[in-house]
Amino acid sequence: MKQSWHESIYQNRRWSTILIFTLILTLLAACSGNSNSPTPAPSSSAQGGEPSPSAAPTPEPGSKLDGGDVVVIVPQDPDYLDPHLAVAAGTSEIMFNVFEGLLKPNEKGQLYPAIAESYEVAPDGLTYTFKLRSGVQFHNGESVKAADVKYSYERLAGIDTGKPLQASFASVTAVEAPDEATVVIKLKENNAAFLTALTAAVIPKDYADSNTKPIGTGPFKFVDYLPGQRLTLAKNPAYYVNGVPSLDKVEFRIIPDQEAAFLAFKSGEADIFPRIGTEKLEELGDEFQGVSGPQNLVQVLIYNIAKKPFDDVRVRQAVNHAINKDELIEGVALGNGIKLGSHLSPIMAQYFQEGLEDYYAYDVEKAKGLLAEAGYADGFSVKLSVPSNYAFHVATAEVAAQQLSKVGIKVTIEPVEWAVWLERIYKGHDYESTIIGFDGKLNPYDILNKYLSDSPNNLFKYNSPTFDETLRATVTEIDQEKRTALFKDLQTELAKEAAAVYIMDPYLNVALKKNLAGYKQYPLYVQDLSTVYWTN
Amino acid sequence: MESKSTLTMRLGLAIIALLGTMAAVSLLYVPYDVNEMNIAGRLQSPGALHWFGTDNFGRDIFSRVMEASKTAFLVGAVAVTIGLVAGFIIGATAGYLGGWTDEVLMRMIDALLAFPGILLALILVTVFEPNLFQTMIAIGVLSVPNFARVIRSGFFQYKEAEFVVAARGLGASHATVILRHVMPHIVSPIIVAASLSFSTAILVEAALSYLGLGVQPPDPSWGRMLSESQSYIGKAPWFALAPGVFIALTVLGFNLLGDGLRDLRDKKT
Numbered sequence: 001m002k003q004s005w006h007e008s009i010y011q012n013r014r015w016s017t018i019l020i021f022t023l024i025l026t027l028l029a030a031c032s033g034n035s036n037s038p039t040p041a042p043s044s045s046a047q048g049g050e051p052s053p054s055a056a057p058t059p060e061p062g063s064k065l066d067g068g069d070v071v072v073i074v075p076q077d078p079d080y081l082d083p084h085l086a087v088a089a090g091t092s093e094i095m096f097n098v099f100e101g102l103l104k105p106n107e108k109g110q111l112y113p114a115i116a117e118s119y120e121v122a123p124d125g126l127t128y129t130f131k132l133r134s135g136v137q138f139h140n141g142e143s144v145k146a147a148d149v150k151y152s153y154e155r156l157a158g159i160d161t162g163k164p165l166q167a168s169f170a171s172v173t174a175v176e177a178p179d180e181a182t183v184v185i186k187l188k189e190n191n192a193a194f195l196t197a198l199t200a201a202v203i204p205k206d207y208a209d210s211n212t213k214p215i216g217t218g219p220f221k222f223v224d225y226l227p228g229q230r231l232t233l234a235k236n237p238a239y240y241v242n243g244v245p246s247l248d249k250v251e252f253r254i255i256p257d258q259e260a261a262f263l264a265f266k267s268g269e270a271d272i273f274p275r276i277g278t279e280k281l282e283e284l285g286d287e288f289q290g291v292s293g294p295q296n297l298v299q300v301l302i303y304n305i306a307k308k309p310f311d312d313v314r315v316r317q318a319v320n321h322a323i324n325k326d327e328l329i330e331g332v333a334l335g336n337g338i339k340l341g342s343h344l345s346p347i348m349a350q351y352f353q354e355g356l357e358d359y360y361a362y363d364v365e366k367a368k369g370l371l372a373e374a375g376y377a378d379g380f381s382v383k384l385s386v387p388s389n390y391a392f393h394v395a396t397a398e399v400a401a402q403q404l405s406k407v408g409i410k411v412t413i414e415p416v417e418w419a420v421w422l423e424r425i426y427k428g429h430d431y432e433s434t435i436i437g438f439d440g441k442l443n444p445y446d447i448l449n450k451y452l453s454d455s456p457n458n459l460f461k462y463n464s465p466t467f468d469e470t471l472r473a474t475v476t477e478i479d480q481e482k483r484t485a486l487f488k489d490l491q492t493e494l495a496k497e498a499a500a501v502y503i504m505d506p507y508l509n510v511a512l513k514k515n516l517a518g519y520k521q522y523p524l525y526v527q528d529l530s531t532v533y534w535t536n
Numbered sequence: 537m538e539s540k541s542t543l544t545m546r547l548g549l550a551i552i553a554l555l556g557t558m559a560a561v562s563l564l565y566v567p568y569d570v571n572e573m574n575i576a577g578r579l580q581s582p583g584a585l586h587w588f589g590t591d592n593f594g595r596d597i598f599s600r601v602m603e604a605s606k607t608a609f610l611v612g613a614v615a616v617t618i619g620l621v622a623g624f625i626i627g628a629t630a631g632y633l634g635g636w637t638d639e640v641l642m643r644m645i646d647a648l649l650a651f652p653g654i655l656l657a658l659i660l661v662t663v664f665e666p667n668l669f670q671t672m673i674a675i676g677v678l679s680v681p682n683f684a685r686v687i688r689s690g691f692f693q694y695k696e697a698e699f700v701v702a703a704r705g706l707g708a709s710h711a712t713v714i715l716r717h718v719m720p721h722i723v724s725p726i727i728v729a730a731s732l733s734f735s736t737a738i739l740v741e742a743a744l745s746y747l748g749l750g751v752q753p754p755d756p757s758w759g760r761m762l763s764e765s766q767s768y769i770g771k772a773p774w775f776a777l778a779p780g781v782f783i784a785l786t787v788l789g790f791n792l793l794g795d796g797l798r799d800l801r802d803k804k805t
Binding site: 279399401 | 571572573575576578593594748752753754767
């Protein structure tokens with residue numbers, strides 16, 4: 001009897017443990033967030049909310065107030081504070097406010113002179129001459145001289161070490177400073193996209209503490225950094241643009257968990273919450289506002305062209321006709337995305353080839369016909385591997401599988417770990433089909449070079465001599481108009497060849513306090529706080 | 537006292553019978569195709585057409601819960617079978633032979649027991665690729681120590697009993713002694729252990745699927761449905777509630793049954 005009493009207590013405890021566990025599991029559903037990080041893909045399976053596709057700041061009724069502090073939520077720590085060593089997108093997101101290069105990108109992805117005042121490119125494209133803006137000061141009060149630019153860019157190009165810190169500087173042979181306000185950069189080979197590289201940070205000559213106390217020329221200066229907690233910036237009063245910035249202090253608070261971040265934002269602890277899930281935008285009250293717009297992310301369904309049956313262009317076209325992109329945008333992104341037709345987001349304004357998004361209209365019968373022509377009248381089976389950490393891509397896969405089943409293509413979804421995806425699919429090209437989002441670059445060459453037949457990143461297994469030739473021609477083409485036309489031709493070719501199914505550029509949502517204004521969304525992974533201000 | 541334990545057991549049985557029937561019916565009929573999407577009709581609240589509403593892709597939640605109950609029972613049954621067979625071999629050998637065999641086997645079982653269950657399942661599922669089959673095996677392995685201990689202690693209790701000694705004296709083989717003379721006496725604790733293991737198995741399956749390591753999309757599982765629903769909890773609470781309630785009910789049912797059975801057994805002895 002005594003034993004059974006003991007046993008019963010033991011069993012009861014177990015019992016309650018199990019019940020509590022169930023409860024916790026149910027609660028987890030309520031509390032835990034999807035913590036998907038590495039690339040700026042939308043983090044949740046759900047989207048919803050304000051479909052206002054404007055990247056422009058929302059007009060505010062109140063008048064501008066100068067000064068004030070802002071807390072911005074970021075999901076991760078910076079990798080390096082030294083701008084020449086940092087590679088993580090999460091770092092440039094913060095340090096965009098601290099550092100500037102000779103040139104700087106604006107919210108349309110165009111470059112404009114920052115530390116430089118003007119520049120000239122020699123007709124052969126090998127020599128770049130920059131005149132520096134006068135009165136630009138580092139955060140330590142010293143003014144920027146040509147020697148600082150020379151030091152910074154030589155460091156990046158690895159002139160002394162032989163190892164460039166940034167690949168885009170690999171073709172630099174010399175950086176010269178003929179006088180205090182002139183910088184001349186010489187290249188080994190002509191590279192029309194080299195200007196984008198010149199957005200890289202200029203730091204003071206021989207400054208060794210960049211990784212602990214970074215000094216730049218940006219609108220904000222670095223104050224302190226507490227790993228895992230926050231990074232604080234303060235207004236640079238000597239900034240060369242009048243009236244910029246408006247804010248006195250910006251704190252980037254590091255909150256990796258989406259759910260915790262949401263609570264912090266809702267309780268008023270933070271003022272700006274970038275990359276908030278669309279379904280969360282709807283939960284916010286009137287004291288908040290949302291900004292949504294394309295983020296220069298190309299979400300694609302890729303099939304391995306080197307493998308049967310995708311070596312047949314008719315099969316690829318059939319898949320394109322079978323995928324209903326509108327339904328995908330509606331179902332997975334809750335309508336918050338823009339339809340694509342080739343491998344470039346419309347946010348790349350000048351390079352974007354319009355009219356391709358409906359090149360393959362949704363048409364089940366046509367898809368079936370094309371499949372029959374290719375000898376797959378009964379359809380076929382295919383494995384669709386998706387990175388399991390991206391709920392967004394997994395959800396896309398579910399809907400796509402459903403759509404493809406209507407034309408007889410039986411899809412088996414195989415969720416794979418992110419590390420496995422990178423190793424096996426991205427590097428090893430060992431897959432049948434997959435869904436992924438490619439993040440944007442300012443230079444269309446860097447976006448499209450994945451399709452070069454000899455590129456190690458050509459996981460599409462796309463192989464077209466015309467494509468290779470045209471893309472290579474863009475590198476040396478100095479005439480901007482001709483160069484743009486070449487990029488447009490490339491997009492058309494990818495669409496015609498049905499190199500992949502180009503699905504959408506899902507909108508990026510940013511939630512802000514209602515009385516913040518002037519926020520600009522970039523086609524880059526940055527938060528620009530120089531234009532943000534409080535209103536009353 | 538008597539009536540209370542019978543009541544507990546009956547309640548447990550009733551719940552299991554209800555869920556079991558639902559799982560059985562889902563083999564033949566579900567109201568809607570479980571994977572058929574209807575984007576226009578997503579997140580509908582419960583109503584006459586969709587009893588439990590629809591999910592984020594407009595799939596019928598009731599159909600998916602039904603289909604998932606089938607998976608849950610399958611996982612429970614397979615895992616308990618694995619645990620029972622392996623647990624019987626280990627427990628019976630250890631208990632019957634005793635001595636160093638017992639020491640070695642039981643220390644191994646202790647080691648397995650000392651390892652956190654979910655973590656072990658996670659490791660097993662991660663090493664092999666995640667799918668339903670791996671999950672069932674992992675959960676089965678998890679339930680081995682429980683069975684092995686119950687069976688071993690049963691053998692310890694009865695192997696020196698007079699009727700066993702007598703049978704052996706009459707020249708009965710080991711197999712006869714184990715199966716004919718000892719087993720009948722320890723069937724009821726095994727049933728109790730099986731009932732409780734069943735509920736644990738269903739919970740672990742839900743947890744693994746919740747983490748994306750069990751049932752794979754688009755197929756429904758209670759755990760997966762919970763994880764899918766979490767983004768919509770503010771907007772569509774029924775989406776999370778349906779799988780949550782079913783997990784809780786199943787676990788409750790098997791635990792009530794196990795408890796009731798045990799109480800009844802304790803009365804008899």
